Amino acid sequence: MSLTFLIDDKEKISPLWRSLSFISVNGRIEVINASMGRTSVLPAGDVLIGRDMLRGEMDVLSMIYPFVVNNQEVVRYHKTVADYPQLQLRGRKLGVGWCDEDFVACISKRRGENVISLHPFPFKDEVFDYVLIYEILDYDLVREAYRVTKKGGKLMILIRDEIFGGVKPSIALKFMVKFQVSSVSLKGGFWVIEGVKGVTGFRKK
Numbered sequence: 001m002s003l004t005f006l007i008d009d010k011e012k013i014s015p016l017w018r019s020l021s022f023i024s025v026n027g028r029i030e031v032i033n034a035s036m037g038r039t040s041v042l043p044a045g046d047v048l049i050g051r052d053m054l055r056g057e058m059d060v061l062s063m064i065y066p067f068v069v070n071n072q073e074v075v076r077y078h079k080t081v082a083d084y085p086q087l088q089l090r091g092r093k094l095g096v097g098w099c100d101e102d103f104v105a106c107i108s109k110r111r112g113e114n115v116i117s118l119h120p121f122p123f124k125d126e127v128f129d130y131v132l133i134y135e136i137l138d139y140d141l142v143r144e145a146y147r148v149t150k151k152g153g154k155l156m157i158l159i160r161d162e163i164f165g166g167v168k169p170s171i172a173l174k175f176m177v178k179f180q181v182s183s184v185s186l187k188g189g190f191w192v193i194e195g196v197k198g199v200t201g202f203r204k205k
Contacts, residue, residue: 001046001047002025002026002043002044002047003025003045003046003047003048004024004042004043004045004047004048004049004065005022005024005025005048005050006022006051006053007019007020007021007023008020012051013051014050015051015052015057016038016053016054016057016061016138017054017137017167019034019038020033020034021033021034024043026045030043036139037139038138038139039060039118039138039140039141040120040140042064045065047065047066047067047068048065048067048068048069050068050069051070052070053070054166054167055082055097055135055160056096056097056133056135056136057097058070058075059108059110059135060096060097060107060108060136062077062109063109063118077109082134082160084098084134084188085158085187085188086100087132087192089129091128092104092127092128092129093128093132094107094121094123094128094130094131094132094148095107095108095132095134096108096132096134096136096141097134097135098135103132104128105128107121118140118141119140119141119144120144120147121147121148124148125147125148126147126149126150126151127148127150128148128149128150128153129154130149130153130154130155130156131145131148131149131153131155131156132156132157132158133155133157133158135158135159135160137159137172137175138175139175139177142157142179145179146178146179146197149197150197151197151198152196152197153197154182154194154197155195155197156192156193156195157175157176157191157195158190158191159191159193160190160191161186161189161191164189169184169191172191172193173193178197179196179197180195180197180198181193181194181195182194
């Protein structure tokens with residue numbers, strides 16, 4: 001049985017968003033640098049062990065690993081379910097970490113799918129009007145969201161407020177690479193951080 005530990009800068013077990021390395025134990029110990037990206041370098045394994053993970057992290061990691069342990073407890077599906085705010089959006093939507101019925105595509109355990117890797121997304125470039133990432137803070141996923149979002153489309157990161165076990169919005173804002181932040185709002189205990197994919201070049205008149 002192989003184990004993967006999420007490790008932070010203090011060499012303590014951590015959530016995915018704070019991890020700087022992964023320790024993989026499978027007959028031998030291997031340390032994997034995760035400082036420049038996390039989901040793109042996750043090692044294969046049977047059990048992933050973290051601490052204080054966000055619900056979206058637990059959801060997508062449960063798609064890759066047969067067992068996910070958070071705070072010394074095996075994650076069950078009901079632990080990843082949350083009462084996310086409903087956002088009225090028109091267009092093609094991709095959900096990551098959660099899935100609503102009107103989404104065109106999802107990367108979520110809620111769909112009952114298992115994947116080998118979260119990176120890269122299994123979609124062509126610029127096919128979605130919106131990518132909604134639920135409680136996952138990861139540069140790799142945001143870069144993939146940028147790739148699959150249409151020009152002028154939006155990324156929305158929904159993150160539980162720190163009071164309810166999430167993080168400060170200032171932390172989540174650091175993960176909005178490539179997107180131009182257009183709004184930050186609090187809805188039902190969740191921060192909704194919205195960014196727009198810029199349109200390059202000049203418009204003809």
